[in-house]
Amino acid sequence: MQKLPSSFYNRENVLQISKELLGKFLVTKIDGIKTSGMITEVEAYAGVIDRASHAYGGRRTDRTEIMYAKGGTAYVYLCYGIHHLFNVVTNKKEIPHAILIRALEPVEGISDMMLRRKKSKFDYTLTKGPGALSAALGIQVNKTGSSLHGNTIWIEDRGIKIPTKKMVVSKRIGVEYAGSDAALLYRFYIRDNPWVSRHPK
DNA sequence: GAGTAGATCCTCT
């Protein structure tokens, strides 16, 4: 059990990093409550050449500035006015790669996750989907720019390795506006794991 | 079980 080093995030191949994130553990300690879960589903956003990315074409605004930070930084933003989506920034400074964490399997602090999600019953919707898992772990937009080497949000390697044959590759979700880039196979999830948001159309 | 509308607000044009 150890935090992923900066050398994990600073690599250039965002697809490779995405695959390796499956089976890792996302941990947060927010408001004094520790919660964690195993990552089961991710999507890669390949920066300036990816029309689905906020940083497409080198677009740079107050919001996307975080994506240009060095690997190992949290990029959180608000979607549809309601949902906080959590991304991991990868690659070197000035290269705006990011990986969206879409789903995870809850491990620690499940009762607190249920409180945050206002759920009385434990079911698969607890951390299935990017907006849901952020709410469960207490991640909000004010955490954007946080370092993943600090003591608020981080990712641990607990010795679990997902074999390639257990991985499924597919199109990303909800990016129809990205034109031909919507067809890119940039989504990865663990085969037969119930904690996966949904199947692509 | 499948399909759809509403919530809700920050960011960029």
Add this chain to the structure above:
DNA sequence: GAGGATCTACTCA
């Protein structure tokens, strides 16, 4: 002033 890397509840069958 429009729209989005979503989720849930509600309708209809």
